[in-house]
Amino acid sequence: MKNEHDEAKLTAYALGELSEAERAEVEAQLASDPAAGREVEEIRKVAGILTEELKAEPAPKLTSQQRKAVKAQAAKPQRKLRIWIPLSAAASILIVVAFLSTLSKSRELGHQVASLQDEKLALEKDRDVMQVTDAEKIADVTKAEQFKAKIGRLNQPIDALPQPSKPARVLAYKFASKLSERASAIVRQRGMRKSNVLYADGHVVGSGEWLERLPGDSNEAFRRRREEWNREAYDHIVDNPFRSVADHPLSTFSIDVDTASYANIRRLLNQGTLPPKGAVRIEEMINYFSYDYAGPKKGDKHPFAAHAAVAGCPWNARHRLVRVAIKGREIAPEKRPSSNFVFLLDVSGSMRPANKLPLVKRAMKMLVERLGENDRIAITVYAGAAGLVLDSTTCDERQKILSALERLRAGGSTAGAAGIKLAYQVAAKNFIKGGVNRVILCTDGDFNVGITNQSELVRMIEGKAKTGVFLSVLGFGMGNYQDSRLEKLADKGNGNYAYIDTIKEARKVLVTQMSGTLITIAKDVKIQIEFNPTRVAAYRLIGYENRILAKEDFKDDKKDAGEIGAGHTVTALYEVVPAGEKVETPAVAPLKYQTPARPTEAADSKEMLTLKLRYKRPDGDKSTLMEYPVADAGGRFDKASADFRFATAVASFGMILRDSKYKGTYTLDAVIELAQSSKGKDKEGYRAEFIQLVKTAKAIGKK
Amino acid sequence: MKTEKSGVDAGWMQRVMERYEGPLLRYAAKVLGGDLELGRDVVQETFLRLWRSDRAGLGDHLPEWLFRVCRNRAIDVRRKERRMTRLNEQAEQTRPSPALSPSAVALKREAAGRAAKALTTLPVNQQEVLRLKFQNGFTYRQIAGITGHSVTNVGFLIHTGIRTIRKQFKTLGLISGA
Numbered sequence: 001m002k003n004e005h006d007e008a009k010l011t012a013y014a015l016g017e018l019s020e021a022e023r024a025e026v027e028a029q030l031a032s033d034p035a036a037g038r039e040v041e042e043i044r045k046v047a048g049i050l051t052e053e054l055k056a057e058p059a060p061k062l063t064s065q066q067r068k069a070v071k072a073q074a075a076k077p078q079r080k081l082r083i084w085i086p087l088s089a090a091a092s093i094l095i096v097v098a099f100l101s102t103l104s105k106s107r108e109l110g111h112q113v114a115s116l117q118d119e120k121l122a123l124e125k126d127r128d129v130m131q132v133t134d135a136e137k138i139a140d141v142t143k144a145e146q147f148k149a150k151i152g153r154l155n156q157p158i159d160a161l162p163q164p165s166k167p168a169r170v171l172a173y174k175f176a177s178k179l180s181e182r183a184s185a186i187v188r189q190r191g192m193r194k195s196n197v198l199y200a201d202g203h204v205v206g207s208g209e210w211l212e213r214l215p216g217d218s219n220e221a222f223r224r225r226r227e228e229w230n231r232e233a234y235d236h237i238v239d240n241p242f243r244s245v246a247d248h249p250l251s252t253f254s255i256d257v258d259t260a261s262y263a264n265i266r267r268l269l270n271q272g273t274l275p276p277k278g279a280v281r282i283e284e285m286i287n288y289f290s291y292d293y294a295g296p297k298k299g300d301k302h303p304f305a306a307h308a309a310v311a312g313c314p315w316n317a318r319h320r321l322v323r324v325a326i327k328g329r330e331i332a333p334e335k336r337p338s339s340n341f342v343f344l345l346d347v348s349g350s351m352r353p354a355n356k357l358p359l360v361k362r363a364m365k366m367l368v369e370r371l372g373e374n375d376r377i378a379i380t381v382y383a384g385a386a387g388l389v390l391d392s393t394t395c396d397e398r399q400k401i402l403s404a405l406e407r408l409r410a411g412g413s414t415a416g417a418a419g420i421k422l423a424y425q426v427a428a429k430n431f432i433k434g435g436v437n438r439v440i441l442c443t444d445g446d447f448n449v450g451i452t453n454q455s456e457l458v459r460m461i462e463g464k465a466k467t468g469v470f471l472s473v474l475g476f477g478m479g480n481y482q483d484s485r486l487e488k489l490a491d492k493g494n495g496n497y498a499y500i501d502t503i504k505e506a507r508k509v510l511v512t513q514m515s516g517t518l519i520t521i522a523k524d525v526k527i528q529i530e531f532n533p534t535r536v537a538a539y540r541l542i543g544y545e546n547r548i549l550a551k552e553d554f555k556d557d558k559k560d561a562g563e564i565g566a567g568h569t570v571t572a573l574y575e576v577v578p579a580g581e582k583v584e585t586p587a588v589a590p591l592k593y594q595t596p597a598r599p600t601e602a603a604d605s606k607e608m609l610t611l612k613l614r615y616k617r618p619d620g621d622k623s624t625l626m627e628y629p630v631a632d633a634g635g636r637f638d639k640a641s642a643d644f645r646f647a648t649a650v651a652s653f654g655m656i657l658r659d660s661k662y663k664g665t666y667t668l669d670a671v672i673e674l675a676q677s678s679k680g681k682d683k684e685g686y687r688a689e690f691i692q693l694v695k696t697a698k699a700i701g702k703k
Numbered sequence: 704m705k706t707e708k709s710g711v712d713a714g715w716m717q718r719v720m721e722r723y724e725g726p727l728l729r730y731a732a733k734v735l736g737g738d739l740e741l742g743r744d745v746v747q748e749t750f751l752r753l754w755r756s757d758r759a760g761l762g763d764h765l766p767e768w769l770f771r772v773c774r775n776r777a778i779d780v781r782r783k784e785r786r787m788t789r790l791n792e793q794a795e796q797t798r799p800s801p802a803l804s805p806s807a808v809a810l811k812r813e814a815a816g817r818a819a820k821a822l823t824t825l826p827v828n829q830q831e832v833l834r835l836k837f838q839n840g841f842t843y844r845q846i847a848g849i850t851g852h853s854v855t856n857v858g859f860l861i862h863t864g865i866r867t868i869r870k871q872f873k874t875l876g877l878i879s880g881a
Binding site: 004007008009010011012015017042043046047049050051052053054055057059060061062063066067069070071073 | 713716717720724725726728729732739742743746747750751754817818819833834836837838842843855858859861862863865866868869872877
């Protein structure tokens with residue numbers, strides 16, 4: 001019986017990689033083992049085919065400019081004086097920035113900082129490159145305390161700049177994430193966009209750095225480095241800790257029906273890697289699945305129903321679990337309000353793979369087939385191609401729409417003038433009063449829709465949402481995937497965010513759940529729970545870390561929150577420490593000027609908590625309040641409904657993936673067992689898929 | 704300050720570039736997941752570094768040096784581009800190659816069918832090592848020098864890769880089964 005080591009040795013022998021002595025050894029073996037001899041033959045044959053075909057593969061070339069640049073260096077008499085900073089150092093966090101007409105002061109912050117004096121900076125995206133080609137200045141700058149940069153070509157788009165013939169330094173800067181009050185005021189007053197301000201009136205608002213641009217650098221590569229800037233990593237999430245009811249009697253958060261995190265985790269696990277902790281959003285995992293909650297009864301004045309159930313906690317015998325469940329009213333397909341959809345598609349080169357633009361096309365075809373003559377679809381694109389591909393067309397002209405879809409091709413760079421503004425224009429032009437008006441953005445995250453400035457983009461989207469045109473964001477493909485940024489956009493656009501990786505998921509998001517994904521029945525939905533201190537010592541909201549609201553925000557109608565679509569369910573889980581049990585919340589010293597609040601009479605009741613919700617109608621401005629007291633009947637966990645138990649399995653899987661300190665005694669095996677016992681009918685097979693994923697995670701973890 | 708005879712060295716540089724430009728680009732593009740644009744940046748940088756290095760001392764090790772520098776640079780660039788998924792090196796090396804980028808699709812169309820196709824089914828690190836061996840003609844030892852794997856590990860990766868491809872070729876009838 002051959003072991004791996006011997007087999008590898010045989011291969012090495014076949015390829016002529018062994019030493020004299022080892023070769024002799026193997027040859028001796030071969031003499032008595034004809035099967036091994038045949039293997040050697042095979043290996044050599046395979047090697048032959050590989051060599052022949054691979055060597056015949058075409059070999060690409062450098063651009064002639066690049067070659068010239070290298071030769072130019074070689075032609076010079078060599079000096080040991082280094083005049084370049086290696087690209088790896090400079091290129092990592094740079095953005096090409098707007099520059100100013102006069103630079104007077106600079107300050108070292110570890111990076112170079114330029115000061116702003118000119119107020120007439122009407123700088124737009126792309127007109128923000130300045131090149132300094134003086135080699136001596138560069139040498140100064142590398143140690144610089146002070147520099148005088150040459151005011152070269154201001155307000156030039158990258159493409160208009162000639163390729164430098166000598167190494168050029170371009171000033172790039174990074175702006176501070178929080179502008180000081182004063183700086184913000186100045187920006188507001190002068191109407192300058194935040195991203196263009198570096199240093200305003202004595203306040204540093206950003207720091208700059210020199211970006212290397214070699215003579216061979218193509219505009220494309222350079223632009224790409226600049227765009228790297230806008231890419232954010234996954235946000236760092238800290239688990240919600242236990243809060244004592246004495247100090248924090250109210251828990252307030254915005255509901256969330258996005259499901260992208262689960263799809264993303266699924267993709268990563270199926271690829272064989274554990275997801276990074278920041279990618280695990282437990283509320284999105286729980287809400288990925290459908291649950292059989294009761295919807296609002298006929299004639300109910302509220303568009304959704306809310307319930308709460310209490311049971312034991314499987315990972316900590318002393319604790320209880322509270323599950324809040326919301327179910328939106330179903331809308332029968334015939335009764336669907338008319339839709340005005342504008343698809344905004346990313347058709348940049350990076351969208352070419354099968355799991356991106358082609359999948360978008362397939363998904364949209366499925367959707368179009370479900371829509372009727374009262375619905376309209378328009379298609380706009382960004383990146384390279386012209387803006388409006390299909391003007392708003394009613395869906396009885398199916399062929400026209402499908403042909404337009406078919407013609408879409410990926411290609412071109414990601415910079416685009418047309419894009420999101422155009423999409424909203426088209427949506428506004430074809431607005432359906434009382435209907436569903438929505439821009440649906442499909443992208444792989446390489447997101448350059450004509451406004452690179454994140455806050456400007458967000459402001460525009462928020463503004464449009466107020467006019468009744470909402471935004472949904474669908475993420476496709478991987479690699480360029482940028483999670484938190486796209487989610488924020490959907491959030492501000494009063495829409496939702498989903499991640500589509502397969503045609504099955506596309507069907508789920510765009511077709512099966514279409515009435516949910518795309519039709520909002522209530523917006524700015526907030527939950528506030530008041531816990532009864534005589535019943536509850538402390539509580540912990542599982543997930544929703546990004547959705548926590550201040551208690552004042554509950555009543556504040558100006559504060560944004562999540563949306564519920566028709567037929568959607570929303571689930572939230574609290575882990576609760578009953579009164580009398582030990583709690584590990586950080587201790588707060590007793591107050592000097594106040595005594596702790598005393599329980600009221602209401603606290604004497606059997607109520608454990610009061611569940612309050614506020615929501616607005618899709619076209620409304622004022623919120624409506626719903627209020628439900630909830631008592632703990634003392635039920636055990638294994639007696640809870642299958643939906644409750646399954647949601648708990650998903651939550652604990654999330655906690656284990658995040659390696660949360662609150663996961664208690666639970667293990668992946670326990671999750672699998674719990675999920676299997678609560679699988680229920682599982683018509684669409686998503687729960688079975690979940691169980692498979694947990695097993696996969698277990699296998700990966702073992703490696 | 705040394706001043707080299709610029710004429711001779713310019714000629715040498717030219718020859719080196721002509722000889723290694725293609726193979727390095729092919730290699731770099733693969734490491735970068737098919738991105739030819741980025742690959743060009745990386746290869747240009749590699750040549751510039753060659754110029755700045757102690758060229759005379761390289762001698763026979765020139766190809767190995769070029770590929771190693773190119774690889775390290777490409778990995779740095781790739782890491783920055785991949786800040787999203789943050790896979791650790793280990794996992795990254797063993798997972799199957801991701802969806803191809805547009806330039807990779809183009810390259811793929813041009814490449815001969817079966818070998819290239821077979822390779823794409825292998826984990827990324829096996830692909831790399833097999834290409835270094837069969838496309839670029841390096842020995843196990845040189846490949847170890849380029850990639851940082853141990854010689855034994857290189858042998859193992861090549862062995863595993865060939866075993867997988869053997870099976871595929873057998874199914875395709877390219878080699879007679881045993």
